[in-house]
Amino acid sequence: MSALQPHKVLDCRGSFCPGPITELFKAYRSAQLGDVIELLATDPAAKADITAWAQKSGNEVLDVVDEQGYIRILVKVTKKRS
Amino acid sequence: MTQLKTEEKGEQTSRLLVILSKGTMDMVYPALMIANTGATMGKEVHMFFTFWGLDAINKRKVDSLKVAPVGNPGMPMPNILGMIPGMTAMATRMMKGRMAKAKQPSVHELFKMAKDLGVKLHACSTTMEVMNTPRETLIDEVDDVVGAATMLSLGEGGQIIFI
Structure with a gap:
């Protein structure tokens, strides 16, 4: 992989909506501004859901990588609420 | 805990x-x-429990909510069979098993x-009065x-979902 090292990896494979979002949000709450969170998911809704969450919450989806049978999503924390 | 409310910052919160x-x-x-997904997206979320929705927040019932096979044509069996004693328990067990498999938490x-x-x-x-459900029976x-x-004022200007 590139030089981009995630601060946290969430393995949400096998979990369905809203599991991945909930896990991502928990990690987001304890993350620092600028942190990158990597999330692995098999839920077919995860890609669209996490993109929607990022848009709404002001964070950034850096990359969505299709792996064998699952996807890897990299989210950068670009906005923290209070 | 990180507060979700954006009001404090003067930003507009969606409800x-x-x-x-x-x-x-x-x-x-x-x-x-x-509701929970809405909260993760930064919305101000309210839930209102009325009629049988009150069962969901009833201490005695919250852990034993059921799925009714009767009157539910989505069930993978002839509807009339849903009337047989034990069918509700079976359908409920089945649903709980499926939910656990999808890694969904309990209610x-x-x-x-x-x-x-x-x-x-x-x-x-x-509803609390009609169903004889005093405050202390709620979770x-x-x-x-x-x-x-x-x-209604809690939902004003926001999204309202009725289930």
Whole structure:
């Protein structure tokens, strides 16, 4: 992989909506501004859901990588609420 | 805990009000899932429990909500069979098994999660009277007992979902 090292990896494979979002949000709450969170998911809704969450919450989806049978999503924390 | 409310910063908060009027598992789950997801997206979320929705926040019932096979044509069996004693328990067991397989938390766990995310839970005063459900029979996570006017003002200008 590139030089981009995630601060946290969430393995949400096998979990369905809203599991991945909930896990991502928990990690987001304890993350620092600028942190990158990597999330692995098999839920077919995860890609669209996490993109929607990022848009709404002001964070950034850096990359969505299709792996064998699952996807890897990299989210950068670009906005923290209070 | 990180506060979700954006009001303090002077930003506009979008609202979500979920009204739950049913007390079967197949109604309670989506209500909580939508509410909790809304909260993770930064919305100010309120849930209003009325009629059988009150069962979802009843201490004695929250862990034993059921799925009714009768009157539910979506069940993989002839509807009339749903009347046989034990069929409701079987359908419920089946649903619980499927939910666990999809790594979904229990209803009570979802309520705890909701509170952690800042979701506000409101019980309907009229239903509590009609169904003889005093405050002490409701789970501790419930914030207050309100009426229709309060509920509508909580949802004003936001998204309202009725289940």
